[in-house]
Amino acid sequence: MNILVTGGAGFIGSHITDAYIKKGHRVSVVDDLTTGFRKNVNKKARFYQIDIRDNEALRTVIKREKPDIINHHAARAAVTESIKNPIPTLEVNVLGTANLALLAGEYGIKKFIFASTGGAMYGMGPFKKPVSEKTPENPISPYGLSKQLAEQTIAYYAGTACFEYLIFRYANVFGPRQNPKGEAGVIAIFGALMKHGETPTIFGDGKKTRDYVYINDIVAANVIGLKRGVNTTLNLGWEKETQDNEVFRTLAMYTKFTEQPLYAPHRNGEVFRCSLNAAKAAETIGWKPKTPFQKGVAKTVRTL
Numbered sequence: 579m580n581i582l583v584t585g586g587a588g589f590i591g592s593h594i595t596d597a598y599i600k601k602g603h604r605v606s607v608v609d610d611l612t613t614g615f616r617k618n619v620n621k622k623a624r625f626y627q628i629d630i631r632d633n634e635a636l637r638t639v640i641k642r643e644k645p646d647i648i649n650h651h652a653a654r655a656a657v658t659e660s661i662k663n664p665i666p667t668l669e670v671n672v673l674g675t676a677n678l679a680l681l682a683g684e685y686g687i688k689k690f691i692f693a694s695t696g697g698a699m700y701g702m703g704p705f706k707k708p709v710s711e712k713t714p715e716n717p718i719s720p721y722g723l724s725k726q727l728a729e730q731t732i733a734y735y736a737g738t739a740c741f742e743y744l745i746f747r748y749a750n751v752f753g754p755r756q757n758p759k760g761e762a763g764v765i766a767i768f769g770a771l772m773k774h775g776e777t778p779t780i781f782g783d784g785k786k787t788r789d790y791v792y793i794n795d796i797v798a799a800n801v802i803g804l805k806r807g808v809n810t811t812l813n814l815g816w817e818k819e820t821q822d823n824e825v826f827r828t829l830a831m832y833t834k835f836t837e838q839p840l841y842a843p844h845r846n847g848e849v850f851r852c853s854l855n856a857a858k859a860a861e862t863i864g865w866k867p868k869t870p871f872q873k874g875v876a877k878t879v880r881t882l
């Protein structure tokens with residue numbers, strides 16, 4: 579198949595690009611390198627340094643590459659940054675997505691796969707964990723809001739222009755190539771610091787939880803998604819909560835770090851608890867995560 583991956587110079591998109599190429603697909607990558615890196619882009623992919631908000635530039639690429647599928651991972655993905663300065667997040671994640679979805683319709687794309695968020699979508703609500711896709715959306719950051727609006731935009735254009743869509747709501751993805759200098763990606767950030775003997779800071783009391791999924795499992799879903807999963811939204815997670823303190827202890831073990839962490843106040847816009855019910859993904863596309871947290875951390879630490 580002919581696939582356009584946006585955000586293919588970033589952490590998740592670059593691994594998906596590699597997997598698609600390995601499976602024999604023809605892949606082109608669109609990325610403006612805001613947070614991605616040219617060196618992440620597979621040498622067999624054709625690379626276009628383009629902002630997804632740029633309609634003319636995107637049109638030229640889509641006309642030339644004629645993708646069957648758009649796999650959309652480009653985004654401003656920093657929660658705290660989206661609170662401090664919301665407009666770029668809303669512009670890229672909502673208008674950029676609208677731009678892509680409009681062109682997908684115009685140029686007869688067959689399927690649109692989208693990287694959404696489970697963590698930032700469901701908010702703080704007093705609902706039972708792990709949360710299913712039936713839980714009402716309730717974002718508490720402009721980032722979460724931007725993903726909610728992007729999902730609706732894709733579903734709208736898929737309906738009016740008759741292409742299929744598949745939305746994945748990821749839990750917290752981790753693994754090699756996650757940027758240790760970013761705002762999120764606690765395993766990359768803490769792991770890189772601890773490997774160099776530096777003490778990481780936990781925001782909050784260390785009891786905040788996340789549902790960590792290893793990159794290979796997310797890539798597997800995106801490979802399955804080429805053939806399965808039509809006009810649906812699927813959570814991808816382990817259904818497990820891991821506290822920040824446990825993340826720290828696991829990393830300390832693999833990096834042989836012996837100090838205690840520092841603690842700082844909780845950051846606004848971050849949910850306290852997160853774990854995603856992924857039963858629908860298992861039923862609909864036969865996806866289940868395979869890499870346990872500890873194994874994923876060990877593999878990631880080796881690459882830092």
Ligand SMILES: NC(=O)c1ccc[n+]([C@@H]2O[C@H](COP(=O)([O-])OP(=O)(O)OC[C@H]3O[C@@H](n4cnc5c(N)ncnc54)[C@H](O)[C@@H]3O)[C@@H](O)[C@H]2O)c1
Nearest residue numbers: 585587588589590610611612613614629630652653693751
């Ligand atoms: N990492 C996670 O745990 C996680 C969880 C839920 C959802 N997601 C989503 O998955 C996607 C990939 O996230 P990631 O962790 O790989 O982040 P990342 O920052 O490594 O990747 C995002 C990529 O998008 C590119 N980009 C940003 N703005 C752009 C623009 N205007 N035009 C073109 N390219 C642009 C960046 O340069 C980068 O390469 C994002 O959509 C993110 O919201 C990630």
